[in-house]
Amino acid sequence: MTGSAAHTGPTSARAAAVALLNGVLVDQLSLADQVGQAKGPLASLGTGDRARAQRLATETLRHLRTCDQMLGPFLRLPPYPEIHNILRLGTYEICALREAPHGVVSAAVDLARVADPRSKAPGLVNAVLRRVAERGPEAWEAAPPPSLPKPFRKGLAAIWGNKTVRAMEEAQAAVPPVDLSLRDPASAGDWAALLGAEILPTGSLRLRDPGRISALPGYDAGAWWVQDAAAALAAQALAPQPGERVLDLCAAPGGKTLQLAAAGAEVTALDISEGRLARLRQNLDRTGLSAEIVVADARDYTPEPLFDAVLLDAPCSATGTIRRHPDLPYLRDLADLTEVTALQAALLDRAVSVLRPGGRLVFATCSLMPAEGEDQIAAARARHPELVQQSLADLPGIATEWVTEAGALRLRPDFWPERGGLDGFFIAALAKPV
Structure with missing residues (x-):
C-alpha cells in the first residue's frame, strides 16, 4: 500500500494491517514472513503500532468469512482486493471490537483514498461500512463460527468429516490462550499461583x-518459555534422562530443545536455518540452559558417536496450528503433500541412522493429515522393520481419545474445548532394538 508511512497512530497500524491482509490473500505470503521482512509492512512502525497491526490482521483473518457475510448484502460484486480488505478490517473493528463507527469509517475512507484516489472506492467504503454499522455487533454475534476457506475445509472434511471440522472451526474462532513450559516442572504450583495460570493435566x-x-514474572529469570501444550508432549514422549546424548533434529524455534536440556540431557540442536536458530540461542541465554547448536541439512548429518535418543519434529503442512495462524488455511494446498512427505521420510531415515541400538526416536508433526503422521510411521516401519512402536497412552494427562490403535498420539484443535483448545499434532515413539 502506498503512502501508509505518512500516517501515524491507529491509522498507520490500520494501513499496515491492510497491507498484511493483501500479502496473505493476494501475494500468498504468511504473516510471519511479512513481519520478518526488513522492508515489509511493519518496518516503519513503532512497537505499539506493530503489535496493533499484527493483531488486527490476525483477527480479521480469523473472522474473514464472517466479515464477508456481514458485507455481502451491501456489495453487488466484490471490490478489488485492497478495497475489499479495507472493508473487512473496518467490519471487524466495528462489529467485533465495537470501535466507534464514525472513527473506523473515516479511517477506512482515508485508506481507500490512498489506495486509489481517482476511483469511487472511498465513496463505496463510506457507504458500505455505514450500512454494516447499522446492523451492528448484534448481527455479528448472532453469526455462526466462521467457516474455513472452502478448499482447505474440503481437504480436512475428507479425512475427519463435517462434524469434526465444524468443531475445529469453533476452536479456530477463539483467540487461543498462551501455554508455558517450565524449566523446573516441579515448581508448577508456585508459578501458577504467581501468574494466575491454570495447570493443565499434561503439566x-x-x-x-x-x-x-x-x-x-519469571520471564527475565528464564523460569519458563512459551510453548503450546501439544508441542510440549513430543519431548515428554521421548522421556530424556540426565546425561543422555539427545539430538533435536529439526530444532528451531527451540522449545523442545529447552525441555530436553532442562531434563538434564546433553542436547545437540540441529537446524538448517541459522536465522531460525537465533530465537533458540536467545532462549538458551535467558534460561541458563545449554545445548550444542549445529547448522546443517539434517539429511547430510553424520555424527559420531550415535545418539541415545532422537526427537524429530519434522517440517510439515502445519495444519494443526490454525488456532494460532489463521493465515495458514489461505496458504496451504492440502491436495498435494508429495514434497513435504518425501522430506519427512528422508529425515526419518536419517534419524534412524544416527540412533544407537537400544535408542529411542520420537517423530512429531503439527499436522492434521494422516499422510504426515500415521502413514509416515507405517512406511518408516516397513523400511526399518527392526523398529518397535511404543505406546504413549501412559503419558501424564493424556485422554483416551487422543491415542491411536498403534499407541501414537493424534491431537486436534477441537480437543479440550472447555480449556481453550489444543494445537493439532501427531506424535509417535519408536525404539531401536539392541
Whole structure:
C-alpha cells in the first residue's frame, strides 16, 4: 500500500494491517514472513503500532468469512482486493471490537483514498461500512463460527468429516490462550499461583489473557518459555534422562530443545536455518540452559558417536496450528503433500541412522493429515522393520481419545474445548532394538 508511512497512530497500524491482509490473500505470503521482512509492512512502525497491526490482521483473518457475510448484502460484486480488505478490517473493528463507527469509517475512507484516489472506492467504503454499522455487533454475534476457506475445509472434511471440522472451526474462532513450559516442572504450583495460570493435566501452564509476555514474572529469570501444550508432549514422549546424548533434529524455534536440556540431557540442536536458530540461542541465554547448536541439512548429518535418543519434529503442512495462524488455511494446498512427505521420510531415515541400538526416536508433526503422521510411521516401519512402536497412552494427562490403535498420539484443535483448545499434532515413539 502506498503512502501508509505518512500516517501515524491507529491509522498507520490500520494501513499496515491492510497491507498484511493483501500479502496473505493476494501475494500468498504468511504473516510471519511479512513481519520478518526488513522492508515489509511493519518496518516503519513503532512497537505499539506493530503489535496493533499484527493483531488486527490476525483477527480479521480469523473472522474473514464472517466479515464477508456481514458485507455481502451491501456489495453487488466484490471490490478489488485492497478495497475489499479495507472493508473487512473496518467490519471487524466495528462489529467485533465495537470501535466507534464514525472513527473506523473515516479511517477506512482515508485508506481507500490512498489506495486509489481517482476511483469511487472511498465513496463505496463510506457507504458500505455505514450500512454494516447499522446492523451492528448484534448481527455479528448472532453469526455462526466462521467457516474455513472452502478448499482447505474440503481437504480436512475428507479425512475427519463435517462434524469434526465444524468443531475445529469453533476452536479456530477463539483467540487461543498462551501455554508455558517450565524449566523446573516441579515448581508448577508456585508459578501458577504467581501468574494466575491454570495447570493443565499434561503439566503445561495456561494463561488466558497474559498481556505482554516479556513483562510477566519469571520471564527475565528464564523460569519458563512459551510453548503450546501439544508441542510440549513430543519431548515428554521421548522421556530424556540426565546425561543422555539427545539430538533435536529439526530444532528451531527451540522449545523442545529447552525441555530436553532442562531434563538434564546433553542436547545437540540441529537446524538448517541459522536465522531460525537465533530465537533458540536467545532462549538458551535467558534460561541458563545449554545445548550444542549445529547448522546443517539434517539429511547430510553424520555424527559420531550415535545418539541415545532422537526427537524429530519434522517440517510439515502445519495444519494443526490454525488456532494460532489463521493465515495458514489461505496458504496451504492440502491436495498435494508429495514434497513435504518425501522430506519427512528422508529425515526419518536419517534419524534412524544416527540412533544407537537400544535408542529411542520420537517423530512429531503439527499436522492434521494422516499422510504426515500415521502413514509416515507405517512406511518408516516397513523400511526399518527392526523398529518397535511404543505406546504413549501412559503419558501424564493424556485422554483416551487422543491415542491411536498403534499407541501414537493424534491431537486436534477441537480437543479440550472447555480449556481453550489444543494445537493439532501427531506424535509417535519408536525404539531401536539392541
